[in-house]
Amino acid sequence: MPRPRKMKILHGPPLPQNRSLFKPAGIPARQVPVNVLTLVEFEAIRLIDWLDKSQSDAASMMTISQPTISRILKSARKKIADALVNGKAIQIQGGDFKRHFAGYACSTCNNEWKLDSKQAYAPESCPKCDSEEIYVLKREG
Numbered sequence: 282m283p284r285p286r287k288m289k290i291l292h293g294p295p296l297p298q299n300r301s302l303f304k305p306a307g308i309p310a311r312q313v314p315v316n317v318l319t320l321v322e323f324e325a326i327r328l329i330d331w332l333d334k335s336q337s338d339a340a341s342m343m344t345i346s347q348p349t350i351s352r353i354l355k356s357a358r359k360k361i362a363d364a365l366v367n368g369k370a371i372q373i374q375g376g377d378f379k380r381h382f383a384g385y386a387c388s389t390c391n392n393e394w395k396l397d398s399k400q401a402y403a404p405e406s407c408p409k410c411d412s413e414e415i416y417v418l419k420r421e422g
């Protein structure tokens with residue numbers, strides 16, 4: 282029987298949807314080959330290459346083993362390098378993950394709400410008053 286796949290924990294807030302696709306300028310998206318970077322791969326890049334966490338710290342934050350994060354990181358870097366070198370686009374989407382953060386709040390109406398822990402992208406506005414002045418609530422712990 283296959284083991285159930287373990288969820289990786291993502292610590293970063295969801296990306297705005299308009300930051301989920303990167304492509305070479307001036308070429309329509311449909312003419313550019315696309316590399317899909319999973320949100321799990323993106324988190325590995327964010328923690329290790331951007332925040333300078335060690336692979337061992339990043340692995341424990343994401344609740345995965347060191348060989349697993351090493352494999353994820355290698356795959357992510359290869360996709361990014363391929364896009365830069367060969368003029369491909371990068372779409373950030375998908376992956377088995379849960380999010381580790383509290384939710385969002387609106388500075389216009391003080392509404393606070395939680396997101397589905399699997400939601401891929403950040404909300405654009407408050408569901409109550411439609412204000413775009415929203416921010417990520419600090420996570421607990």
Ligand SMILES: [Zn+2]
Nearest residue numbers: 387390407410
């Ligand atoms: Zn609001």
